[in-house]
Amino acid sequence: MEINSVQNERVKLWDKLKQKKYRDETGRFVVQEKHLILEALQAQLLETLIIRKGVKNEFPLEAIEVSDPVMKKLSSNVSLNDYIAICRKSDKKPDKKEMVIVLERVQDPGNLGTIIRTAYSLGYDAVYLSNDCCDEYNEKCLQSTQGAIFHLPVIRESMPDIVRELRKDGLTLIATCLREASMLRETAVPDKYALIFGNEGRGLTEETIEASDLRVKIEMDRFESLNVAAAAAICAYQFRYGRK
Amino acid sequence: MEINSVQNERVKLWDKLKQKKYRDETGRFVVQEKHLILEALQAQLLETLIIRKGVKNEFPLEAIEVSDPVMKKLSSNVSLNDYIAICRKSDKKPDKKEMVIVLERVQDPGNLGTIIRTAYSLGYDAVYLSNDCCDEYNEKCLQSTQGAIFHLPVIRESMPDIVRELRKDGLTLIATCLREASMLRETAVPDKYALIFGNEGRGLTEETIEASDLRVKIEMDRFESLNVAAAAAICAYQFRYGRK
Known part of the structure; x- marks a missing residue:
């Protein structure tokens, strides 16, 4: 199949997927990098492969050939x-819930994607996002996950629903914050736990801190300031591997 | 003092500082965010404060007032x-060299800045950058450091010079890589050490791995892939605080 016109109805629909609104409505999103497309294929999330006319199809599935103007319209670079x-969002559920990461109103797609990548690499079971986090299917976020998002369950809910669900499942809820918190190194690792990280500038909401079972802070020499993806990496590693 | 014309010679010079070449030539750089300007001022690196006409000067030093078109030309947002x-680059030398971070050909300004911020917060003495790292005075990088770059010595040299200098100072050089490396958790912390991290896609060069005293890798469950700023945060914390 071949599409040459930027006025084509399918092209218009695909193009709209750059906007969160249409990704939400359709449950679809766009992947633009070859190695990420491969990850999506392996995770069986790839629905439609679009290829620039004249390029050899290196994927083991049929592609729709498009003209350069169509490809230009669809490309954001x-x-x-x-x-x-064009891929469909995963609805993968966690096999188990023993170690999870929860993000509350994290706004930077690079941070969000990096944390999903870290969680997957360190063997976490899922990442939960409060509804006011930035969209995990944003192109920059997808790129920062390096494909981890296609394999790890990423679940978006309201923060009260996340808290309720994880508590029901018996996880200890651990808020990262500076106030009245125990030092990371001195915190015993519970059997099952959720590490909760907040917004880049404002941290966790008061409600979430109150709803948690434990408060933890990272030892620091000065500045009392870490990027949220760096803080999440430190805590996730410490809980998973740093302690026996 | 007041400048209204975008053709003004000083405006043209300031505008050129968006380019690395002119930052290198002049030893000057531009800071655009209020809280970062305050950090630069505290670190005594601020040379010229430029203010939009009609805005109240909240800083304790005289400012040059500029018209909206001039401010627009200078703003990158x-x-x-x-x-x-307009600030001058710091030439701060480390007070001591007991714990340092070395980056080889790190390309993403967000990663570079995040690592400088992490190093400062965790009490490291300096960050060394190989000459082929991206520019630490790039706007995105400055923003990611959250001002840490104004306080922490950041030293740019060739990689062989960095290795020579740190070895002379008695630091144990620790390369992070996957091959023939001991696990982070099992690595004894030397008295004085340099943690070395490489490029986002390609890691460290063979020469740097060979020149190191130890090789370390982070325990992972799957994927064998972490963002370099996440990996640096994990290692920097583990060496500094995670172990006794």
């Missing part, structure tokens, strides 16, 4: 993509 | 800044 994939 | 500061 300056240079023309050879491939673009 | 879409909205107009109220303040912009």
